[in-house]
Amino acid sequence: MTRQEKILEYLQQQPEAVEQGLTTLEVSEAVGLIRSNVSKELNALVRENVLEKSQGRPVRYRLLEAGGKLNSSAVKSAANQAATVAAVAQTGDADFAEKTDFFETMIGRRESLKNQVEQAKAAILYPPHGLNVLITGPTGSGKTYFANAMYQFATEKNVLAHPEMTVFNCADYAHNPQLLMSQLFGYTKGAFTGANEEKDGLIQQADGGMLFLDEVHRLPPEGQEMIFYFMDHGTYNKLGESGKIHHADVRLICATTEDPESSLLQTFVRRIPIMIQMPAFQDRTMRERVSMLKRLLTIEANRIHRDIRLNEDVVQALIGSVTYGNVGQLKSNVQLVCAQGFLSSIDNEQEIKLYFDVMPANIKEGVPRLAANREEQSRLTKLLDPTLLIHPDDSTAPAVASTDNYELPYNLYEVIGEKAQVLQDEGLDQAAINNFIMTDINVHLKSFYKNAKFDRTEKSFTEIIDQDIIDVTTEIGNFLQDERYEVGENFLYGMSLHISSFIKRVQSGKPLRRVANNIISMVDDYPREFSMSQEIKKMLETHYQMPVPDSELYYLAILLASLKAEPSSGKVGIVVAAHGNSTASSMVHVVRQLLSADNLASFDMALEVDPQTALKGIADKVRQIDQGSGVLLLVDMGSLGTFNSKLEEMTGIPVKTIDMVTTAMVLEAARKSSLIDSSLDMVYREVSDFNGYSRPFSTEPNEEDELSVGDSRPRAIVALCATGQGTAEKIKEILDKILVDHLIDDIVVLPISVIGMDQTIEDLKRKYQIIATTGVTRPNLPVPFISLKDLLQGGGENFVEMLEEMSETDEETVGEASLNNSENLTEKKAQQYLGQYFTFINPQKLIGVLWQYCDYLAAKVDFDFTNSLRISVVMHLAGAIERCLLRSPLTATTEEMAGLEKENLYQTVQDAGQIIEGTLNLKFPPEEVYYIVKLLDTEMTK
Numbered sequence: 028m029t030r031q032e033k034i035l036e037y038l039q040q041q042p043e044a045v046e047q048g049l050t051t052l053e054v055s056e057a058v059g060l061i062r063s064n065v066s067k068e069l070n071a072l073v074r075e076n077v078l079e080k081s082q083g084r085p086v087r088y089r090l091l092e093a094g095g096k097l098n099s100s101a102v103k104s105a106a107n108q109a110a111t112v113a114a115v116a117q118t119g120d121a122d123f124a125e126k127t128d129f130f131e132t133m134i135g136r137r138e139s140l141k142n143q144v145e146q147a148k149a150a151i152l153y154p155p156h157g158l159n160v161l162i163t164g165p166t167g168s169g170k171t172y173f174a175n176a177m178y179q180f181a182t183e184k185n186v187l188a189h190p191e192m193t194v195f196n197c198a199d200y201a202h203n204p205q206l207l208m209s210q211l212f213g214y215t216k217g218a219f220t221g222a223n224e225e226k227d228g229l230i231q232q233a234d235g236g237m238l239f240l241d242e243v244h245r246l247p248p249e250g251q252e253m254i255f256y257f258m259d260h261g262t263y264n265k266l267g268e269s270g271k272i273h274h275a276d277v278r279l280i281c282a283t284t285e286d287p288e289s290s291l292l293q294t295f296v297r298r299i300p301i302m303i304q305m306p307a308f309q310d311r312t313m314r315e316r317v318s319m320l321k322r323l324l325t326i327e328a329n330r331i332h333r334d335i336r337l338n339e340d341v342v343q344a345l346i347g348s349v350t351y352g353n354v355g356q357l358k359s360n361v362q363l364v365c366a367q368g369f370l371s372s373i374d375n376e377q378e379i380k381l382y383f384d385v386m387p388a389n390i391k392e393g394v395p396r397l398a399a400n401r402e403e404q405s406r407l408t409k410l411l412d413p414t415l416l417i418h419p420d421d422s423t424a425p426a427v428a429s430t431d432n433y434e435l436p437y438n439l440y441e442v443i444g445e446k447a448q449v450l451q452d453e454g455l456d457q458a459a460i461n462n463f464i465m466t467d468i469n470v471h472l473k474s475f476y477k478n479a480k481f482d483r484t485e486k487s488f489t490e491i492i493d494q495d496i497i498d499v500t501t502e503i504g505n506f507l508q509d510e511r512y513e514v515g516e517n518f519l520y521g522m523s524l525h526i527s528s529f530i531k532r533v534q535s536g537k538p539l540r541r542v543a544n545n546i547i548s549m550v551d552d553y554p555r556e557f558s559m560s561q562e563i564k565k566m567l568e569t570h571y572q573m574p575v576p577d578s579e580l581y582y583l584a585i586l587l588a589s590l591k592a593e594p595s596s597g598k599v600g601i602v603v604a605a606h607g608n609s610t611a612s613s614m615v616h617v618v619r620q621l622l623s624a625d626n627l628a629s630f631d632m633a634l635e636v637d638p639q640t641a642l643k644g645i646a647d648k649v650r651q652i653d654q655g656s657g658v659l660l661l662v663d664m665g666s667l668g669t670f671n672s673k674l675e676e677m678t679g680i681p682v683k684t685i686d687m688v689t690t691a692m693v694l695e696a697a698r699k700s701s702l703i704d705s706s707l708d709m710v711y712r713e714v715s716d717f718n719g720y721s722r723p724f725s726t727e728p729n730e731e732d733e734l735s736v737g738d739s740r741p742r743a744i745v746a747l748c749a750t751g752q753g754t755a756e757k758i759k760e761i762l763d764k765i766l767v768d769h770l771i772d773d774i775v776v777l778p779i780s781v782i783g784m785d786q787t788i789e790d791l792k793r794k795y796q797i798i799a800t801t802g803v804t805r806p807n808l809p810v811p812f813i814s815l816k817d818l819l820q821g822g823g824e825n826f827v828e829m830l831e832e833m834s835e836t837d838e839e840t841v842g843e844a845s846l847n848n849s850e851n852l853t854e855k856k857a858q859q860y861l862g863q864y865f866t867f868i869n870p871q872k873l874i875g876v877l878w879q880y881c882d883y884l885a886a887k888v889d890f891d892f893t894n895s896l897r898i899s900v901v902m903h904l905a906g907a908i909e910r911c912l913l914r915s916p917l918t919a920t921t922e923e924m925a926g927l928e929k930e931n932l933y934q935t936v937q938d939a940g941q942i943i944e945g946t947l948n949l950k951f952p953p954e955e956v957y958y959i960v961k962l963l964d965t966e967m968t969k
Contacts (some may be wrong), residue, residue: 030068033058034054034058034060035077047080048081049087050087051086054088056382059661066769070769073088074418076091076196077425078090078195079643100471112275128180128184129179130144133437135311138311138314138315145171147605148178148182150300150301155758158282158300159299160279160298160302161243162280162281163284163285163286163287163303163304164305166351167308168353169305169353170284170305171282172354174239174280177280178237180237188235191233192233192237192238193236193239194239195211195239195241195243197227197240198241198242203251205266208246208250209222209226209266210229211250211253213230213231214226214227214228218266218268222267230257230273233275233277234275234276235282236278237277237278238278238280240925242292243281244291251292252294254279255292255295259272262274281299301530304587305592306464307353313403313406315344317346318386318659319354323357324417325418328363329419331365331369331419332767333378334417334418335381335416336380336381337415338378338383341364341381341386343393343394343404344391344394345360345413346393346397346407347394347395350396360390360523360904362469363387365379366875367385380962405858413540443895447747454638457760472521487669495548496527499567501519504518504522506566512559520587530571532671550581553584553587557580557581559584559587560581564583571580578766597654597655598626598700598705599626599654599707600626600627600658601628601659601661601693601696602660603627603661603693604629604641604643604648604662604663605631605667605688606662606667607634610631610634610663611631612631613632614688614689614690624697626700627652628648630648632667637667638927641667645667646678650678653680656705657706658681658682658683658707659684659711660674661684661692661693661714662685662688667686668684670684671683683707684695685709685715695713695714696714704896728917742774742795743775743777743791743795744797744801745777745779745870746759746776746777747778747803747804748778748782748803750780751778751780752778753903753906753907754803754906755778755780755802756778756903758801758802759777761873762818765824766827776831781803782807784965785807798808800812801815803811803815803896804899811827811830814895814903815899816894819898821876846951857877859876861873861905863876868905873947876942877901878901880904880942881897883942884899884935884963902961903959904943907946907955907959910945911949917954917958919957923957924954933956934965936959937955
């Protein structure tokens with residue numbers, strides 16, 4: 028009997044397993060198995076929908092089916108999955124990867140893409156330097172994805188001297204050939220107006236690697252000539268350069284949607300020996316189309332961490348809805364219906380359901396379109412079950428290699444969820460949260476419409492919005508024009524989306540939005556827009572023959588203000604100035620995340636800074652942020668509140684000051700300044716009268732109040748390294764994966780630097796319950812700690828188990844507990860860690876020199892150079908080398924660097940650096956030396 032079967036058999040015999048559920052500890056003691064193994068099996072059964080996991084503490088696992096009778100197929104599936112995971116674990120990740128290549132993960136590898144894959148492999152492996160390739164195919168057919176797959180394959184086969192793919196879309200500069208050529212080939216100083224210094228182009232950046240030229244048909248003829256000359260000779264000249272010749276070894280992959288014979292110079296085409304034609308979606312086999320749909324749904328399931336359930340009608344509609352856009356259009360449609368399903372099922376933490384009845388009309392039309400071809404429909408029906416259930420973290424569906432034009436620039440589910448959480452943490456009530464999310468969407472729309480340049484004649488427009496809605500929106504636009512109300516060029520798109528959302532909400536029977544007091548107050552600033560919205564309301568009622576509630580007037584008014592024609596002058600600028608090292612910048616960071624505001628700047632005034640220095644620094648910020656409408660200065664206290672007249676005198680810019688700044692006040696200022704041509708006086712007046720967003724007071728206790736008596740701060744694990752970036756981020760990745768495997772979603776991992784560690788931790792304690800720490804050193808906190816060495820050696824699983832057990836049993840006496848793995852650290856083990864957590868370095872070649880570096884330090888320092896410290900230094904050095912290779916070094920402030928050479932360990936670290944420089948011909952910049960010294964200082968001062 029397997030371990031999982033033993034646990035299942037026990038659960039079936041316990042009435043508690045069906046009623047209130049059992050804890051991991053109870054099951055572990057009953058079946059005589061190690062608690063960590065029991066936890067793994069229980070969580071595996073949760074993912075298979077055999078058990079459900081409670082959200083409270085202690086965590087309990089309950090059988091989903093009454094009476095404890097388990098679904099045999101689900102049990103078998105869970106057992107098979109466990110066996111598969113065990114098999115992979117036995118072979119090891121590296122061995123598993125060696126048996127496959129990236130092309131093997133491609134849908135259609137042995138069917139419609141068989142010839143294309145063979146061509147790609149031949150081009151990459153052709154001696155000595157491969158062959159250049161042109162990928163052709165219709166929009167959305169996967170050309171970018173295929174190019175990325177070629178790069179992945181080339182990386183796996185180690186045929187690139189410089190393992191990086193540089194991407195350039197020729198269409199971005201199609202109307203400026205000179206700029207396009209300068210981007211590709213670089214330019215010399217004085218080559219054109221604004222060329223103040225010499226600059227390398229993408230050809231040089233891609234030397235030894237791969238360059239992907241998308242939409243290559245947009246290259247002007249002279250650009251194509253320069254490219255084919257480069258293909259012939261491997262040499263090129265920079266723009267503005269005549270005598271000097273540059274050499275580069277670059278593998279070229281080009282892509283185009285056009286016919287190469289008519290859109291490219293024949294001399295260019297003849298120099299590309301391999302042309303790969305990507306098939307349209309309709310030319311893929313039905314099995315491939317279903318597989319692509321499942322993979323795209325899996326990506327969405329991974330994003331929202333929930334199952335996705337849909338029936339056969341929805342599958343047919345999605346596959347049949349693909350007309351002009353191929354895989355890209357399918358991807359867009361999947362995202363649309365999943366977002367719709369997410370919003371409809373936002374209270375269901377287990378799964379979302381996609382219903383045919385509420386899908387957009389253009390996607391519904393996929394069913395009759397598919398039914399017109401009975402043969403195709405028959406093939407699809409044979410491949411489908413009545414219900415399709417997609418699980419997140421499905422190992423059979425690898426992630427898409429690259430994004431494309433149909434990809435949303437952000438995770439819609441995270442935007443909704445994360446921003447609501449941040450606002451809730453700030454103390455806002457639900458009405459205010461809804462208000463800000465709505466405002467945020469409007470601000471995003473304004474920016475999106477401005478950049479997207481949608482044309483009302485685009486075919487894609489009617490794929491998203493019903494023609495009837497476009498017609499009524501056009502009628503509204505004509506009315507506004509008659510009233511001399513100027514709207515932006517993308518009014519049609521924005522108003523159509525708004526009306527479409529409103530009509531579908533009414534038709535689906537969902538409750539209409541209530542108007543928060545903040546919205547009503549906001550509309551008071553737009554009397555003309557409110558008057559226009561009353562007329563639009565009448566037009567909608569006449570067109571759709573149904574009443575439009577008065578609440579919609581306010582949202583229409585805000586939308587009109589958001590879509591108003593661009594103002595002749597800019598927004599009011601906002602500068603936040605406060606005492607402390609990060610007080611002002613933290614508030615500005617929150618507001619930028621919530622509102623994507625571009626009119627904010629911050630000035631952090633350290634306590635030792637004198638007022639005159641602060642005045643000069645704030646004046647610089649005022650000049651930087653002013654857009655022509657003046658600046659509102661928000662300060663906390665003291666001398667900062669007296670700078671108003673001096674700033675106006677120094678900058679010539681109107682400035683008004685408000686003190687006692689809070690994050691909510693900055694939010695309100697940014698919101699007021701973003702929606703209309705607001706004046707400095709108006710924003711100053713509104714923010715001066717602002718009293719914050721408070722929760723409604725109630726004298727009657729309720730269930731929610733009782734639940735919130737305890738500590739409401741989210742739980743957190745603090746991960747420490749020298750910088751708070753490289754190694755700490757790796758620690759976060761390890762722990763995040765373990766937390767996901769254990770279905771723990773209420774613990775966050777916070778990477779921080781050992782520099783200023785004590786103050787940072789004090790700041791974090793105000794917002795988080797710090798329940799554990801890990802990393803290069805142990806801070807002075809009475810919570811469990813695991814060293815970096817123990818974490819890398821597999822102790823993370825037990826560490827998380829211990830934390831979960833502490834939570835379940837509510838034992839506070841284990842605060843001083845820590846995990847210490849006494850196993851000796853060897854050079855070979857350290858090499859394995861490097862291979863697992865770094866991408867661009869060769870652990871086998873590096874470990875010897877890193878080990879020698881540590882041996883040198885161990886002999887020179889006057890404290891115990893422990894195994895934990897050694898692995899910390901090795902991991903940090905590997906990160907420093909990788910950063911140097913990627914040309915992304917760490918930064919440090921002038922103040923931090925000023926005393927570096929006076930540090931006790933500075934010369935020792937410099938001498939040790941000679942080992943790196945002499946062996947690898949690589950010298951660390953001073954900033955990297957600074958963080959190594961600080962890492963050792965932390966150990967020395969314990």
